[in-house]
Amino acid sequence: MFKQETQAIEAQIQSFCAANEIPLAELKWKSIPFSGEWGISTSFFTTAALEARSGKNQGLPVATRAQAIAEAVKNSLGQQPGISRSEAVSGYLNLYFSTAQVARRVVDSALAQGARFGAGHPKNERVMVEYSQPNTHHSFHIGHYRNTILGESLARIVQFAGFETIRASYPGDLGLGVITVLWAYEKFYRGQEPADVHARGQWLLKIYVEATQLLTKKENETPAETAQREQYEAERRDLYRKWDAGDPAVRALWQETRAWSLAEFRDILRMMDVKIDEWFFESEVDEPSKKIVDELIARGIAEDTRPEGPVIVKIDEKLGLTKEKFRVAVILRSDGTSLYLTKDLALAQVKFEKFHVDRSIYVVDNRQSLHFQQAFAILKLMGFAQAEKCFHLAYGFVSLPEGAMSARRGRVALFKEVYDEAIARALAVIAEKNPSLPATEREGVAQKIGMGALAYSMLAVDNNKDMVFDVNEALSFDGRTGPYIQNAVVRANSILKKAQQSGGLSPAAFDYTLTMHEIELIEQMSHLPKVVQQAAEEYRPLVVAAYVYELATAFHSFYHAVPVLQAESESVKAARLRLVAAAKQVLTNALYLLGISAPDVM
């Protein structure tokens, strides 16, 4: 935001130090941590330490010398354009901005740039974010939700930061779990399908759980029960074989049930406002993955031990590592069928060669860390330069207060159930706090609030931490939550609506004495561009989540303490109205990056 001023001042500090033979270290600018005034600071500890090491100072303690340098630099700078005053305090040089000038600049650019305020310049790099990889023939639970909101937020952040961004989803639509559902559905449930898209998706999960119970060996099984179970098992194996061979009837059954799961999945993405650009299915990379195995064998990267053993890559050995790190990866079963890893190699090849991605981000839970290390290492052995920029964004798994989620034990928090509960709770709060809200608007408002609370509770925890999903905490609307931030937007909107009736926005000079609340709010608003860049570089939505809360807090404090419509003069009122409009814009932009939208009223 203040690059020009900072650069000019840096140049002057450099020449001052050069003239006085002070070995200046890199200048790192930070905003001054004490609120009330507004500016940036840099310290001279590193410089003083460098000087001490070169034997130049007179045996002064580093802190003392740093303070002396800061004072000398301060004196040499004198008056600077855009800087109202400067000071040297405990080794730091503090520069305070001319408030009127910068306030006007921040507010004007937020209003002028609108939804683009905070966006970065084009990076000329294409990045693919792969997230939301639920299995079909199951139902979408809160763990899938964490994955999806994390991926969507990350995609919005990197896109906003200036990367060309492709959103990819990779549902698992084959494997033993899928076949298990097909078997039980055909045998016991055919023709009993619920009509509702979510009821039908959840029903498949119920079938899976029951089928698994039928196929699991019990303690104290009678001979008749054992025979029954073994017969079921044989049927399932037979079905798998037929599917693999491409049996038309089995494939049709598979397509039909698969479509039900995908319909539910698409509806959940719609509820979350997620728009996937590219769909990859495991079933589509199954065949191509086998070609890669042939290539790897031909090039001597993989070893074929069939039929006694599988096809393997001795990664550590190929890399000349002596300690176990990547270990040995199996890339093809001895019977010639492919594995998860095989398919990920094929998928990566598609990403690199067909979509020409420069960076590839995989949002997948942290239990798969070794899998991705192996995959990336093999891609590197294959010679893909982009393998260096493949990144596994690992996140901690979500469990329930009762323990780990387990579909078989009926212990899952399904997304749709949480969603319904979120809306019900939001409606209850609306009925209590805003009873005059028209009935027709309530559902939409409740949807935004409920989803905002849920999204924020997920994104406000760093991704590498495991999480216990407690509905009461996730759907809390008080304190550091999504609705708290949305409420700031609503309050801003409320002022602007009233102002609209008396003319709307007009230019303002900000040449009055700003309150500390106004300065703090403007300071926070000015941070959005650098926050976006940091979050995109670190692949961490948490950075934005933490920021937008600080911004909302600054707005709430301002709102409480500073009158806008009742301001002491017309020029102050005009300035504050512009500030409110700009703050609403910045809040909205930051919330967007978290996949959250704010209602006009709540």
Place this chain on the structure above:
RNA sequence: GCUCCUGUAGCUCAAUGGACAGAGCAGCAGCCUUCUAAGCUGUUGGUUGUGGGUUCGAAUCCCGCCAGGGGCACCA
């Protein structure tokens, strides 16, 4: 055995080499004839798991240890 992650206030979490380690929840005390109280203000609460090291400076970097969780050749 090897490897990855986590350990910060009663609880849930921030702070990735800089100024007094900060929020929310819970607790306590105030604030609605004033732009939405889903809010604001004040306050209680810390040997950053532990022992060393590096540094002018460490929650942060390095080494050891302790505790919890994940992963390690034909599951995904």
